[in-house]
Amino acid sequence: MRIPQSLGEFKFWLLLQSPMWDYVCPRCNAVVDEREKICHNCGENIKVPIRVPPMMRKDKKALSDYVHKNIMPWLTPQEYHYLAQYFTIIFSDGFESGNLNAWTGYTTGVTVTSGAAHHGTYKAEIAIPAFELTYIYKFTDTAYMEWYARYYFKMIALPTIDQYRMLIAFGDIDQWLMAAGGIRRINGANKWFICKYKNGVETYVTSASGVDIAANTWICLELHFIVSDTAGAIHLYVNGNIIADLTDTGFDSRGTTNHRNLQTLWIGDVYAQNEEDYTIHADCVVAADIPVGPEVDFAGGAGYLQMAKMILGM
Numbered sequence: 001m002r003i004p005q006s007l008g009e010f011k012f013w014l015l016l017q018s019p020m021w022d023y024v025c026p027r028c029n030a031v032v033d034e035r036e037k038i039c040h041n042c043g044e045n046i047k048v049p050i051r052v053p054p055m056m057r058k059d060k061k062a063l064s065d066y067v068h069k070n071i072m073p074w075l076t077p078q079e080y081h082y083l084a085q086y087f088t089i090i091f092s093d094g095f096e097s098g099n100l101n102a103w104t105g106y107t108t109g110v111t112v113t114s115g116a117a118h119h120g121t122y123k124a125e126i127a128i129p130a131f132e133l134t135y136i137y138k139f140t141d142t143a144y145m146e147w148y149a150r151y152y153f154k155m156i157a158l159p160t161i162d163q164y165r166m167l168i169a170f171g172d173i174d175q176w177l178m179a180a181g182g183i184r185r186i187n188g189a190n191k192w193f194i195c196k197y198k199n200g201v202e203t204y205v206t207s208a209s210g211v212d213i214a215a216n217t218w219i220c221l222e223l224h225f226i227v228s229d230t231a232g233a234i235h236l237y238v239n240g241n242i243i244a245d246l247t248d249t250g251f252d253s254r255g256t257t258n259h260r261n262l263q264t265l266w267i268g269d270v271y272a273q274n275e276e277d278y279t280i281h282a283d284c285v286v287a288a289d290i291p292v293g294p295e296v297d298f299a300g301g302a303g304y305l306q307m308a309k310m311i312l313g314m
Contacts, residue, residue: 023049090147090287091138091265095122106136110268118152118218118283119295126268127279135268138287143173143261149287150222150237150294151267156279158215159185164193166271167280168223171264177202178253178260179225180270181236181246183211194246195271196225196234197253197260207245218283220294227261229254240294 023034030041032049039046093102095112109127117123128134147170159165162185169180180195190211195204213219222237232253236243254260267282286292 019054021051022054024052026050090140090142090144090289091149092286094120094284095124095282096120098122100124100136102138103136104139107134107268109134110136116281118154118281120283123281123283124267125279125281128269128274128277130274130276131272133270133272135266135270136282137175137267138265139173140263140265143263144289145227145261146225146289147262147265147287148222148224148290148292149265149285150220150292151285152218152220152283152295153267154218154281155183155213155215156281158213159183159190159274159276159278161275162186162188163275164271164273165278166195166269166273167267168221169195169266169270170223170225170262171266172260173263175264176260177270178227178262179223179234180266181221181223182271192236192238192243192246194223194234194236196232196248196251198232198248198251200252205246205248207243209243209245222292224291225253225262227253237291237293 021034023032023036024030025032025039025042025044025046026049027044028039028042030039032039032041032046034049036049037046038044091102095117098112098114100106100110100112109129109132111125111127112122113125114121124136126134126136149168149170151168153167155165165183165185166180167182169177171177176197177195178197182193184191184193184206186206190213191209192207192211193204195202197203220237220239222240224233224235224237226233229252230250232251233249234247234253236246265287267285268280284295
């Protein structure tokens with residue numbers, strides 16, 4: 001494929017990659033396949049589906065989902081790195097420097113080690129004693145109202161007693177915790193949880209469904225948070241899939257002071273409510289102004305940074 005040479009060319013190229021038409025059921029207006037004979041939504045016997053302009057061109061989320069799933073995974077490394085210039089990568093580190101110099105700071109118990117990395121040669125190893133804070137953190141010079149951040153983590157051993165393991169967190173310049181996500185063991189079952197600053201209160205929510213992970217397995221964990229008086233939002237993604245019952249939108253996430261902007265990223269354990277020693281490995285950290293997603297199938301890069309931002313003028 002010829003790489004677009006300008007933003008205008010890229011917008012046109014992206015349009016060409018999208019479907020030219022959507023097809024809807026004449027009875028219920030559900031989107032159907034062009035060849036579908038029975039509507040999956042209402043059971044209508046479809047003789048001729050109605051052809052309409054693609055709905056995703058009017059819906060930011062639908063377009064983002066389409067690009068995320070159907071376009072980005074098929075780009076070559078050369079194409080991918082070229083297109084990534086159009087996005088703001090706030091911070092990234094794959095630890096290939098062999099040190100933690102890219103980070104603002106870290107606690108005792110964090111080292112960079114070689115071997116068994118998610119990508120490349122090096123990964124961070126975070127050894128967390130019971131009831132202690134152990135993490136690496138990054139301050140940004142710029143304050144943001146919205147962040148996406150993902151990294152790959154691997155637990156050497158899963159929790160064996162009820163506890164919280166807070167694995168990723170966002171905060172303001174004063175290190176006031178505003179959003180976080182991780183694993184909570186409750187009543188003998190491991191579940192995902194989030195922490196959010198909502199309507200002036202630090203609020204914890206645990207997913208109803210269990211966590212399907214194994215020890216010594218790399219997991220892609222992504223946290224999204226919006227700071228707003230009325231339109232705050234939080235989402236947690238695991239291996240690119242949203243944890244639906246942890247999603248919340250339309251709340252006051254700003255706090256009681258006027259400087260509640262996102263400027264701190266933590267990786268590790270920042271909660272100190274883990275009731276046993278444990279170790280995690282961390283790799284491929286990326287924070288951006290749009291969804292990051294899991295990595296594509298070549299080493300490095302920032303993942304499925306979504307192309308919808310340009311086509312919709314976001």
